[in-house]
Amino acid sequence: MKKQVVISVLSKDRPGIIADIANVIYELNGDLADMSQSVLSGFFSMIILANFDRNLPVDEITRKLDSLSTGPELTCVVKETGEKNNLAGNQAKGDVYVVTAKGKNRTGLVAAMGSYCGGREINILGYETKLSGDAYYMMLDIQLPENLSPDTVREELAGTAGQLGLSIVMQHKSLFETVNEVSLR
Amino acid sequence: MKSDHILSTINMIQKENLDVRTVTMGINLLDCRGRDIEETCNLIYRKITSKAGNFVETCNSISRKFGIPVVNKRISITPIAHLGAGYKSDDFLRMAKSLDQAASDVGIDILGGFSAQVEKGLTPWEREYFKSLPRVLSETERVCASVNVGTSQKGINMDALAICGQTVKDVAEATRAQNGFGAAKFVVFCNQPGDNPFMAGAIHGLEEADTVLNVGVSGPGVIARALERLIEETGKENLTLDLIAEEIKQTTFRVTRCGELIGREVSKAMNIEFGIVDLSLAPTPTIGDSVGEIFQILGVDDVGAPGSTAILAMLNDAVKKGGIFASKTVGGLSGAFIPVMEDSVLADAVGNGSLCLEKLESMTCVCSVGLDMVAIPGSVDAETIAAIIADEMALGMINNKTTAARLIPVPGMEAGDFVSFGGLFGASPVMPVRNSGKSSRFIQWGGRIPAPIHSFKN
Numbered sequence: 001m002k003k004q005v006v007i008s009v010l011s012k013d014r015p016g017i018i019a020d021i022a023n024v025i026y027e028l029n030g031d032l033a034d035m036s037q038s039v040l041s042g043f044f045s046m047i048i049l050a051n052f053d054r055n056l057p058v059d060e061i062t063r064k065l066d067s068l069s070t071g072p073e074l075t076c077v078v079k080e081t082g083e084k085n086n087l088a089g090n091q092a093k094g095d096v097y098v099v100t101a102k103g104k105n106r107t108g109l110v111a112a113m114g115s116y117c118g119g120r121e122i123n124i125l126g127y128e129t130k131l132s133g134d135a136y137y138m139m140l141d142i143q144l145p146e147n148l149s150p151d152t153v154r155e156e157l158a159g160t161a162g163q164l165g166l167s168i169v170m171q172h173k174s175l176f177e178t179v180n181e182v183s184l185r
Numbered sequence: 186m187k188s189d190h191i192l193s194t195i196n197m198i199q200k201e202n203l204d205v206r207t208v209t210m211g212i213n214l215l216d217c218r219g220r221d222i223e224e225t226c227n228l229i230y231r232k233i234t235s236k237a238g239n240f241v242e243t244c245n246s247i248s249r250k251f252g253i254p255v256v257n258k259r260i261s262i263t264p265i266a267h268l269g270a271g272y273k274s275d276d277f278l279r280m281a282k283s284l285d286q287a288a289s290d291v292g293i294d295i296l297g298g299f300s301a302q303v304e305k306g307l308t309p310w311e312r313e314y315f316k317s318l319p320r321v322l323s324e325t326e327r328v329c330a331s332v333n334v335g336t337s338q339k340g341i342n343m344d345a346l347a348i349c350g351q352t353v354k355d356v357a358e359a360t361r362a363q364n365g366f367g368a369a370k371f372v373v374f375c376n377q378p379g380d381n382p383f384m385a386g387a388i389h390g391l392e393e394a395d396t397v398l399n400v401g402v403s404g405p406g407v408i409a410r411a412l413e414r415l416i417e418e419t420g421k422e423n424l425t426l427d428l429i430a431e432e433i434k435q436t437t438f439r440v441t442r443c444g445e446l447i448g449r450e451v452s453k454a455m456n457i458e459f460g461i462v463d464l465s466l467a468p469t470p471t472i473g474d475s476v477g478e479i480f481q482i483l484g485v486d487d488v489g490a491p492g493s494t495a496i497l498a499m500l501n502d503a504v505k506k507g508g509i510f511a512s513k514t515v516g517g518l519s520g521a522f523i524p525v526m527e528d529s530v531l532a533d534a535v536g537n538g539s540l541c542l543e544k545l546e547s548m549t550c551v552c553s554v555g556l557d558m559v560a561i562p563g564s565v566d567a568e569t570i571a572a573i574i575a576d577e578m579a580l581g582m583i584n585n586k587t588t589a590a591r592l593i594p595v596p597g598m599e600a601g602d603f604v605s606f607g608g609l610f611g612a613s614p615v616m617p618v619r620n621s622g623k624s625s626r627f628i629q630w631g632g633r634i635p636a637p638i639h640s641f642k643n
Contacts (some may be wrong), residue, residue: 095250100195128188139188151249169195171252178446179197179439180190184513 003052004033004081005061011074013044020068021076025050028064049081094144096125096173099157103166105136113138116160120153121145138166141173194439198252201410202474203440205447206467207257207401208244209297209382211389211460212236214263222276225268226283233260233287236396240455241292247450253443260288261387261399262298266314273310277317278324285325297387299330302377303345305633315348319359322367329385335375335578337585340636346578347628349373350571353592357563361596364604368593369526369558373574375581375588380461381517386554386589397460399517400448402508403440405466406474408500411436412482429483430503437464437507445512463517464508465553466500468528470611476500476521477530488531489540497521498551518587520553525613526593526606527558532613536603542573542616550580555588560604560615563596570594572624575634583637 007025011017018037025032030052037046052061058078065076101113110129117124117140126141144153154170161168178184197203217228241258248255262284269277281299288296299321301311318330332349335341353373357365372386379390382399389397415432416424444462452459468476477488479500485492501520509515523545525531534540542559549555555577561570574590581588595604598615605612 175251176191176194178442179194
């Protein structure tokens with residue numbers, strides 16, 4: 001019986017973290033299906049999707065990964081994925097839009113955006129922020145539920161943005177792909 | 186996707202006015218011939234309203250979905266003279282009125298294709314078609330006419346061309362109250378493409394499918410802003426023309442991709458074949474949407490100054506190179522337009538004497554169309570107008586490219602007077618025509634200018 005797990009890794013950044021984690025998965029005869037990694041302020045963060053041919057206990061994978069830890073610098077969490085897609089059906093099918101927001105840095109911006117999206121059942125697929133001087137930039141990939149029109153979201157986001165002093169633009173993701181990538185989908 | 190790509194795309198939309206300039210639905214009307222003119226008119230009306238009934242709403246909905254304005258929604262039809270075989274001029278007028286009504290009822294502002302293709306010879310009904318034009322263009326609001334009088338393959342039909350010269354005069358006179366505006370809806374072509382989405386010269390060629398969607402990309406404003414940004418970020422001292430051409434190419438790629446995206450989506454939503462993307466940079470009288478401004482950014486103080494033709498050649502070429510790779514199928518006119526009245530910087534250059542008819546003509550050798558939207562004195566005679574058109578057609582015929590002439594002899598106005606049509610048709614000073622009245626004997630020969638030697642390739 002096959003098993004799929006998601007592994008989250010957080011560590012102080014240093015050379016060799018990816019090699020260490022990937023070798024553990026390899027030694028357990030696992031297949032590293034997908035991964036996403038970034039470094040923020042000297043901290044390394046990675047999320048991995050791995051498949052194993054046998055029904056390997058999560059504890060065993062955790063133990064093996066813990067053996068890499070040399071103190072508090074590296075923390076791993078392993079979870080079974082269970083059902084592959086646990087999003088509501090209409091949410092998984094909706095169009096993906098890119099929202100960019102720019103404004104003066106202040107507390108609560110991400111919380112406000114997150115609350116709006118959560119309240120509207122909008123799934124955030126990706127979220128990047130950047131602080132440049134006093135200006136704060138946010139870029140979100142959001143997937144709209146099928147029953148929610150982009151016009152409504154644009155209008156409501158404009159309202160939220162006004163209260164937060166942000167200027168917000170929302171465009172269909174395929175526009176960015178079409179304009180910036182060589183291949184046409 | 187990189188965040189700087191996202192931000193630069195947002196800039197193109199917000200600050201550089203990226204849009205899709207036109208989505209044009211081509212409709213074949215050859216199956217609309219009825220037993221009599223009344224039935225033909227009914228069939229024309231029914232076909233257009235049934236094919237394009239939800240066209241405008243679909244474009245608007247796709248535009249909202251992607252956040253990209255689709256500025257114009259238009260319709261082109263089979264050149265009407267093909268449908269009007271055997272008809273009289275009154276019948277052509279009745280068809281024009283049905284087209285006008287259908288265009289109005291589906292919510293579009295301009296319909297192109299009240300046209301004839303007479304590059305080799307004229308039929309009796311095509312002569313009737315010509316007779317109908319002064320009334321058609323003065324009594325309808327949305328209908329545009331065009332005539333193809335020459336091709337590189339067949340030469341130039343000088344009999345038809347002489348009629349065109351007279352028709353331009355007659356149409357202008359018939360719309361004297363609007364300063365000859367009717368002539369702005371009449372274009373004479375050499376090598377007219379059957380898939381051009383831009384007005385007033387759009388037709389739905391006989392070679393096309395029953396219905397097809399063609400798209401015209403965003404205007405010159407995006408290119409102008411991209412060049413300004415490049416110069417600011419890189420510094421003039423670090424730039425050369427090849428680097429500038431590269432920026433134009435890359436910007437055109439992005440602009441064309443937008444057109445391709447919208448075209449595909451509208452085509453899918455309406456279940457209509459997607460034809461082509463036309464890469465043409467079509468200016469509008471709006472400030473910041475001018476091809477002339479690109480000339481100034483690239484280093485001539487006024488359009489028409491020495492260097493203008495070289496700049497236009499480079500611009501036209503870079504636009505094609507960037508756009509061709511971005512779209513599955515490129516077609517139409519695809520280059521840079523220099524319509525004087527529709528481009529405020531070109532109009533200013535006419536006003537200050539920098540841009541004359543002869544220089545404009547030389548520039549049309551390297552741009553995508555020709556002498557477009559040029560207001561000339563109302564006193565210029567029909568044969569001189571025909572001869573100006575003949576020169577322009579010869580450029581197209583010999584150089585295997587599309588050329589066109591859209592001249593407006595403004596009744597009662599002379600060189601230097603100012604004429605304004607408002608809206609997209611713009612305004613400009615009336616351009617002087619030198620050597621007027623000296624070409625009658627040439628036009629009076631009639632017949633045909635034979636096909637050029639390089640057309641014999643079989």
